[in-house]
Amino acid sequence: MPPRAIICPHCGKIIAGDESACSWCGTARSHPWWRLLKPTRDTARTDWVAPALLAANVVFFAVSLILNFVSHSGSILTPGNNVLLLLGASGTIPIDRYGRIWSLVSANYLHGGVLHLLFNMLALRQIGPWVVREFGASRMFVIYTVGGVFGYWVSYVAGVPLTVGASASLCGLIGALLYFGKNRGGNYGNAVYREVSGWVMSIFIFGIIVPGVNNWGHGGGLVGGIAMGMLLGYNEKRKETPVHRALALACGVITVAVLLRALYGVFPG
Template structure:
């Protein structure tokens, strides 16, 4: 006589192997992990850390390409640091942030879009390489939904501080990157132990490197970096990490809010570029 087949799935929250018939995940406590609403191709894809990392990097690259396409600056001219650099007007219409866009034009949504804009090929290359390293680590310790929230709100925190510091124009994913770094600093210090100390030490090296880079290279928004780090620390404390608190419905709704706000802001930036190219005006 054959025995009933045990159907196994990956928990949609913690990705541990469990039975589909479990009333709740024995690892993270997620209720009814085998239900179709929580375990279907769409939700599995959205909640996949690898998929989210790919989407975030792809959006950054797409916005960079668009900024080049609408730029009036001849490409290929200048030195290494000016190669493939969009002009300031294209970055402004797509959503550069700072005192001028916010105070003069009321473009508050640029606090989100600036995280997806870059001023040159080296700028985006370095930031995307850093994102590829840091995003999976934050997703591992905090979960994919909290990672997305930290990336989004950490970037906003960085640009809010640079706004109050009087920075006129600013762009780049480095504020959001520093939000990730801040959350890992908090995690390493809070968790402790050999692993926590190793994470803290490694990430602290990023902080020192960014600080020195900001002293040497002109035009670096150190206020944005500092605000991102502080924002990431606060978010890490408020949201908690996996070993202390499993991701819950609140974390997912918060991440969804970040997704919707980011999509809306990026759409405004693209619409702004379209109206500008058409000879109209859009703020």
């Protein structure tokens, strides 16, 4: 008896009985759910956002180490607080004392040490393409930017004096995936929700155990990501529109302007 047609657990399309994989997304009909979490071939062709964000974070970390060396601050692989403050760390000190509201953006591209950078970039490498696949490149970048800004705004309101790291933005991406999995449902949606819920719990436990973790930024980023996922929608509900691309362009212009502003403050003229 030939195999029967089934519903693709990834994209929800029909996989015919004589097909070994979905003709829409490339998912094999025999894939277990944890294999469905890997990026598809379509994502590999379109995911330019995550590598670009990764490169920006690495470049700014390199700049912070150069300034660290020049100013004899911090250690070899750990930028000092004065260097991070110059480059756009966020918190009550830079915002209240120096009026640097733009640090809500720049802090997402700074890191306090090589391990801090490594862990966040590994997470971005895993999560970023996944969000691109479900939301599209433009919406992913909007979620990353707004989630990070909201996370650091919550952190500022909570009174955190000085903070950096891409984790607020990453929690925004995690929040969007959490919303996607819960809202989509089905085999794939439920698998996504279970997987991402585990991440949320791990982040929560990590924040309790490890001192110095900005839990306010993580929580704010998560809430911001959930809200943006609901407002923007995901690919299966509606494709990306010119409005989404315009929002991504606006986020890109603001981000570039802020990062250049931070560099200008360090290297005037």
